Amino acid sequence: MLLDILPLVETPAQVIYWLVTFVICGLAWWRGDRPERAGVLLVLANFVISGIVDQYFWGRMTWGVMLADGALFAAFYLLALRSPRWWVRGAAAFALLGFLSHFAAMLDASILWWAYVTLRWLTSGGILLALVAGAVEAPLARRYDSWRKQIPV
Numbered sequence: 001m002l003l004d005i006l007p008l009v010e011t012p013a014q015v016i017y018w019l020v021t022f023v024i025c026g027l028a029w030w031r032g033d034r035p036e037r038a039g040v041l042l043v044l045a046n047f048v049i050s051g052i053v054d055q056y057f058w059g060r061m062t063w064g065v066m067l068a069d070g071a072l073f074a075a076f077y078l079l080a081l082r083s084p085r086w087w088v089r090g091a092a093a094f095a096l097l098g099f100l101s102h103f104a105a106m107l108d109a110s111i112l113w114w115a116y117v118t119l120r121w122l123t124s125g126g127i128l129l130a131l132v133a134g135a136v137e138a139p140l141a142r143r144y145d146s147w148r149k150q151i152p153v
Contacts, residue, residue: 017121021047024128028135033142035083036134039076039091043127046072065120066102073099076127087137091130098123 025040032040046068053064076092098120105116 018047021128024132024135028131031135032138035079035085035088036131036138038079039088039131039134042072042075042079043131047124061102061106066099069095069099069102069120072127085134085137085141087130087134090133091127094123094126094130097126 021043025044028036029040049068050065053068054062056062056064073092073095076088076095080088080092101116101119101123104119105111
């Protein structure tokens with residue numbers, strides 16, 4: 001099972017990015033609550049699915065990655081509707097930017113490939129930073145919720 005993921009990691013930058021992703025997801029899973037754990041599952045599923053379908057092109061686009069990023073945005077959007085945590089809205093915003101970057105590259109052929117890939121990496125980095133913010137915020141939110149319950153109405 002672990003050997004199946006090796007074709008997804010081809011460059012040192014990808015190795016570092018995967019390691020950072022696993023560290024952030026582990027931190028969010030350990031310190032977080034239900035929204036953070038849902039975010040971890042969404043991020044890991046998107047990274048694996050995107051890595052698997054990234055090699056399939058139709059024209060200039062990786063349609064599988066575009067669909068995976070659209071599903072990631074939809075999932076974070078639904079999570080943002082159900083969760084009071086602010087970081088989920090930030091993650092949904094970064095996921096939307098990542099999804100829209102596919103359309104920008106599709107509509108304008110003058111966008112260089114490295115710019116398109118860099119934008120995808122930056123938006124996924126933004127999602128990871130939002131997840132870190134969620135991991136930091138979760139204990140504070142638990143403390144606030146317990147304090148709020150002590151106040152008489």
